Amino acid sequence: MRILVAVIVFVLATVLMALDVAPFPTWFYVFTWYPTLIVVDTIVSTRGTPSLFGSPRKVFSLLGWSAVIWLMFEAINLRIANWYYIFLPASLGSRWLGIVISFGTVVPAVVLSERLLHVLGVGRGWKPHPVIVRPPHLHMATALGLVLLALPMVWPTRFYASVWGAGLLLADPIVYRRRKSDSLIADIESGRWDRIARLLLGGLAIGFWWEMLNYWARGRWVYTVPFLEQIKLFEMPPFGFVGFPVFALSAWSLYHFFCAVQVAVPSDGPWQRRPLRVAGAVSIAIVFSLVTLVAMDRRTVSSTVPYLDELPAANEPVLATLREASVLTPFQLSRRDPAVLARQTGLPDSTTSLLVQSAKLATLRGIGTTHLVALHRAGITSICELATAGASALWRAVHSAPQQSFRPTEAEVRVWIRAAERACED
Numbered sequence: 001m002r003i004l005v006a007v008i009v010f011v012l013a014t015v016l017m018a019l020d021v022a023p024f025p026t027w028f029y030v031f032t033w034y035p036t037l038i039v040v041d042t043i044v045s046t047r048g049t050p051s052l053f054g055s056p057r058k059v060f061s062l063l064g065w066s067a068v069i070w071l072m073f074e075a076i077n078l079r080i081a082n083w084y085y086i087f088l089p090a091s092l093g094s095r096w097l098g099i100v101i102s103f104g105t106v107v108p109a110v111v112l113s114e115r116l117l118h119v120l121g122v123g124r125g126w127k128p129h130p131v132i133v134r135p136p137h138l139h140m141a142t143a144l145g146l147v148l149l150a151l152p153m154v155w156p157t158r159f160y161a162s163v164w165g166a167g168l169l170l171a172d173p174i175v176y177r178r179r180k181s182d183s184l185i186a187d188i189e190s191g192r193w194d195r196i197a198r199l200l201l202g203g204l205a206i207g208f209w210w211e212m213l214n215y216w217a218r219g220r221w222v223y224t225v226p227f228l229e230q231i232k233l234f235e236m237p238p239f240g241f242v243g244f245p246v247f248a249l250s251a252w253s254l255y256h257f258f259c260a261v262q263v264a265v266p267s268d269g270p271w272q273r274r275p276l277r278v279a280g281a282v283s284i285a286i287v288f289s290l291v292t293l294v295a296m297d298r299r300t301v302s303s304t305v306p307y308l309d310e311l312p313a314a315n316e317p318v319l320a321t322l323r324e325a326s327v328l329t330p331f332q333l334s335r336r337d338p339a340v341l342a343r344q345t346g347l348p349d350s351t352t353s354l355l356v357q358s359a360k361l362a363t364l365r366g367i368g369t370t371h372l373v374a375l376h377r378a379g380i381t382s383i384c385e386l387a388t389a390g391a392s393a394l395w396r397a398v399h400s401a402p403q404q405s406f407r408p409t410e411a412e413v414r415v416w417i418r419a420a421e422r423a424c425e426d
Helices: 002-018 030-046 055-079 093-105 106-119 135-154 157-179 182-191 193-218 238-260 273-298 317-326 329-335 338-345 351-363 368-375 383-387 391-397 410-425
Strands: 081-088 222-223
Touching: 002 030, 002 273, 030 093, 030 106, 030 193, 030 338, 030 391, 055 081, 055 273, 093 193, 106 157, 106 193, 106 238, 135 157, 135 391, 157 238, 182 193, 182 338, 193 222, 317 338, 317 351, 329 351, 329 391, 338 383, 351 368, 351 383, 368 391, 383 410, 391 410
Parallel strands: none
Antiparallel strands: 081 222
16 A cells, blocks of 8 residues: 555656646655655565664654765765755745755665665675674774865865765774674675675665656756766766765765664664763754755755746736736746747737746756846846857856855856757757
């Protein structure tokens, strides 16, 4: 029954997203990822593995610490600037809620993909090949983890990829010392490579699923990875998919680090409650999360959902006329023919032309209305004008006005121009 309900929610969300029924385009990732997790958890639990969502305490622990873990990577992204977010909810509360709920899927996805591959028999019957692990090896792993974390902080353009393995090397030595059953280093020591293999393969699979669902969502992330901007599968450069298996190992180890220090509920096995320790850790996590969310709003969130009243020439009489013509959003307006709209509404051709061109520009590749104003100020009023612009010159022009925010970056402007070139050709 759980699977049926989850599948219905997934299909309904997909249909309503395609029909542009709010809020499904903006929240599509949330409406489809949680049903995916429920389907996988149900399949796994019917094969004898306890449900990951069987205990409210475990659910809150997994979702909450998962959000914190991904916010750690968001904090790192403030320096490496490999991705940004577009068309998130305009309301601060809704935006932050959506971010936290979305990030809560990360660790459950990693754990469930490993469990699914386990019940499917991946790694079953592999012969152990033990490796000797001594205390100096743990110290070396920690030192290497610190190096991998420090390099992109100093040289973000060259060493951005190293952050994905840093979490594994920093967290797992502690897990090894405190909770060996969850340690990947302990797996290596005993020669059990099957769980590591399942995490690597599962990381690749969920990475593909993440990117596919993100690609169809309106509120989503966009990558601007140095040297890998031109060719993409969904939003991700193909080579970037290599990072998902490594990230799965890091996510596993980071969550079980919190379990090892007894502030998170393990996905399997006993847990000794430490109320004061948990309260302290949660308090620190909340403060860290709030600071990171504020920083994301300033540096990583590029645009929010655009509204008609934010477009040039969209005064109240014009808005009322558009509503009578069943034009309620800039996305709907961008698909209308200006001449037909003028005949239908009685608005001047110049007004409908400006409105439609502005809507097309605002809805292109996450530009949004704030950047639309900046583009207009720089002399760009249509998609085809944007297509002929030079990225560096346009970036300087956009940032020439006083009080201009950090965004857009020059890489982001290149994303806009490439999208405009394709749209103008059509």
